[in-house]
Structure formats: structure tokens, C-alpha cells
Amino acid sequence: MSDNKISTAVIKRLPRYYRYLGELIEMGVERISSNELSERMKVTASQIRQDLNNFGGFGQQGYGYNVKYLYDEIARILGLDRTHKVVIIGAGNLGRAIAGYGNFAKRGFLITAIFDINPELTGTDIGETKVSHLSELEEYARHNHIDIAALTIPKTQAVMVADRLYKLGVKAFWNFAHTDLNVPQDCVVESVHLSESLMRISYNLKSMEED
Amino acid sequence: MSDNKISTAVIKRLPRYYRYLGELIEMGVERISSNELSERMKVTASQIRQDLNNFGGFGQQGYGYNVKYLYDEIARILGLDRTHKVVIIGAGNLGRAIAGYGNFAKRGFLITAIFDINPELTGTDIGETKVSHLSELEEYARHNHIDIAALTIPKTQAVMVADRLYKLGVKAFWNFAHTDLNVPQDCVVESVHLSESLMRISYNLKSMEED
DNA sequence: TAGATTGTTAATCGATTAACAATC
DNA sequence: TAGATTGTTAATCGATTAACAATC
Structure with missing residues (x-):
């Protein structure tokens, strides 16, 4: 096709x-x-x-x-006629921002789970979803399908967690960590590198002044 | 040059x-x-x-x-040898995530003010910075220089606030709203359209399956 | 000096724009 | 039918890659 x-x-x-x-x-x-x-x-x-x-x-x-x-x-x-189950790894502000953005649900992106490594966050609610501890990831994946994983965690963890997720069959990563993921070819990786975005502003501001 | x-x-x-x-x-x-x-x-x-x-x-x-x-x-x-004063418009989760990201400060991007339209947030602390009401924007800009404005507000407000900021001399916008800003040519606009990013994942997942 | 690797020109590839015949 | 506007081919433009002389 x-x-x-x-x-x-x-x-x-x-x-x-x-x-x-x-x-x-x-x-x-x-x-x-x-x-x-x-x-x-x-x-x-x-x-x-x-x-x-x-x-x-x-x-x-x-x-x-x-x-x-x-x-x-x-x-x-674009494939918006189907629903996508999204899990969020990292319940910090960025994870919360994504979880809380209602328009995603409108387009068929459903937040089905949120994981964090911090035990203090485990059990707390973000919107409709309860935060689970990251150690429960494998158990969760055995019983639930994951279409997309959003990685809103520091770069040191992101690469390893992406590996774990890949072993669990996850093939799409929305990467907010400031690193490149090292996943196999049969994956979709979409990175949002905010610091690079900010650097481009800096460059463009500078070259505007020079005119 | x-x-x-x-x-x-x-x-x-x-x-x-x-x-x-x-x-x-x-x-x-x-x-x-x-x-x-x-x-x-x-x-x-x-x-x-x-x-x-x-x-x-x-x-x-x-x-x-x-x-x-x-x-x-x-x-x-890239212009990272100078400091940039950044104000954040919108103290929601996304605004907080940006304000809280320490690496930006390391690269010389200093969060100097945060504004929100919600009176309940006024006076609360985000990191080192106190949230001001959006109505104080003009007064603030009269006394403080703004290099970059991060717009973490809904699209309906974003366009109007960008206009206000432009009149106050702001020439660089980090736009997180799901809209295009309508600012003059002598501005730098860097948009982070998260929903578009997610749609690209959806497309790529779909076309991967079709192979 | 010989080896390595840049800086840069030339060749290729791909993406954008222009033009226009097809057709609603 | 006449006018409008697409779908598509051809022309242009720009970005990427290849090649190699310059030089450390």
C-alpha cells in the first residue's frame, strides 16, 4: 500500500x-x-x-x-483516524504538561500510564491517571499495549529506559531528553530538543543585530 | 560582519x-x-x-x-557567549517545566520573570521567580529588558500577547501555542508545536506498518 | 618526509517553483 | 461555453555528497 x-x-x-x-x-x-x-x-x-x-x-x-x-x-x-496509547515516562513538569494537554486526547492520543522513578510520586494522580513506579514498567507492558512512549526524563535515564521499552515491543518514542536515542531502525523517534530550539533563537537574534 | x-x-x-x-x-x-x-x-x-x-x-x-x-x-x-533574559508567559505545567530546567541557565538563558493571567498564581514562587499578573507586563517591561519571551499559553491568548510584547520592544518569541504568531519581519520566532510533532510520529508509525 | 585530514571546488541529488495542458 | 483551478511535467534552485589539491 x-x-x-x-x-x-x-x-x-x-x-x-x-x-x-x-x-x-x-x-x-x-x-x-x-x-x-x-x-x-x-x-x-x-x-x-x-x-x-x-x-x-x-x-x-x-x-x-x-x-x-x-x-x-x-x-x-497522518493516522489520526486511529487511537494511540501513550505512556509517559517521567512525572515532572514536562510529563505533567503533556499529560494535561486535552487536545491530544481529541486527536486520539490517549495517556494510558505514567511512570516515574521517584517513589514519592507513585500513587499520586495526574489528571485521570495514577503514577506508577518505573519498576512496574515490564509488568504493565505484559498486560497492556503501548503505541508511543514519551520520555520526559533526564538524558542519563532516557537511553536505558528506551532500551527497556524496545524490549517490551514499543516502537515509537517521543524523546524530550537532551540526547539522541540509540534504538534500532524499526523504531520511530521524534525528538523535541528544547535547548537546541533555544540556541537557534540565540543565533537568529545575534544575526539580526548584525544587519 | x-x-x-x-x-x-x-x-x-x-x-x-x-x-x-x-x-x-x-x-x-x-x-x-x-x-x-x-x-x-x-x-x-x-x-x-x-x-x-x-x-x-x-x-x-x-x-x-x-x-x-x-x-x-x-x-x-550561536551567541551563547552572552546572557539572554527570558520571560515566561503562562505559569502552567509547560511554563514551570521551562522555568525549572537548570541547563538553560548554564547556557546563559536567565528566567527573569513569569507572568500569568490567573490571579490565584500571582505571588506564588516557581523556582527563584515570583509569578506576576499579566496586567503588570507593560510596567515590568518599562524597567527591565526582555530578550526572549516564552509563550506557554493557549493559542487564543498567544497572538495577542505577542503583539503586546512586540510593542514593548521584544523581538524574539519561543512559541509553544498551537498557532502561528503574526509578528513583524524584524522578529525571531521559534515555534515548538508539540501536537505536530506527535502527528509525525503517528504518520511514521503508520507507514512503518505498511512496509 | 610521509601520512592524515582539512578546506574547497565540482558533481549529484533532491526539493521547490514555474508553467501549462487537462478538466471541472 | 468561458473561467477557474487543479494535477503534473519541466525548469530552477539549493543542499548534500564526492573528490582532491593544499597543507599541517
């Missing part, structure tokens, strides 16, 4: 199309041309059409795109 | 070089060739040399690169 490998540049843009289409739906817009959308999103109309046509022809000549239809199609392409 | 516009692809990679060099220093490694580094980082040696030579010749033929020297040079390029 999978078409010849879509480039990551395209994949990175899909969620943004999805967000804009969602906003258009909220505004009551029913149809939109690649040209109108390109003005809103500040990208070329050509790129929008190219990107979408990687997945099929969703528009109609002389009309444009039906907003709701395209929105649903992109959801399907 | 500013060399002919460095591509964003290069800038995005710089912090990662910096991280690896930091790790090498911790390991006591004094020199490294582009080849060795390329194996560790899983990028081509050619790319490393090209990237670095955008900023100058930091290596030596027949020797390679001095790790500590290169580390310091990249810090300078």
Missing part, C-alpha cells in the same frame, strides 16, 4: 496544513483554492498542490478543495 | 554539533576528525566540514579539530 517513500519535508508540512484546515472549518469556510491557502499560510500554491498530490488528487479543477474533505483526508494520511 | 546568509539547514545542525562536542569534552577527548565525528553523529564527514566552513576554518590539516576550541567557537557562533 505504501507509495514510494514520501520525503520528510512533505511530512513535516502536513500537520500545518491540517491545523489551517481545522481553523478554516471553524470559520465556516467550505472550499478553498491552493492560491487562497497559500496566501494564508505564506507558502507557494505550487508547493501545496505538489504536497497534496503525493497522496492523491483531493481537489477539483475550477473549484479548488473542499475544506472538510481535505481535512479528513489529511487526518487519515 | 554577518556573512552571506547561512542556510537554516546549517543552523539547525549547529546545536547538535555543540551537544556532541560537549559530550566529547566530558569524555576527555581532545581532538577529533570530521570522519570520527561523522560516525558518531551518523552524518557525512563532508557535511560536517562544509557546515563548519561556513563560519571559518576551525580545523587543521592532518590533525582534525581541537574539541574544546571548536566547542567554544560554536558557542560563540
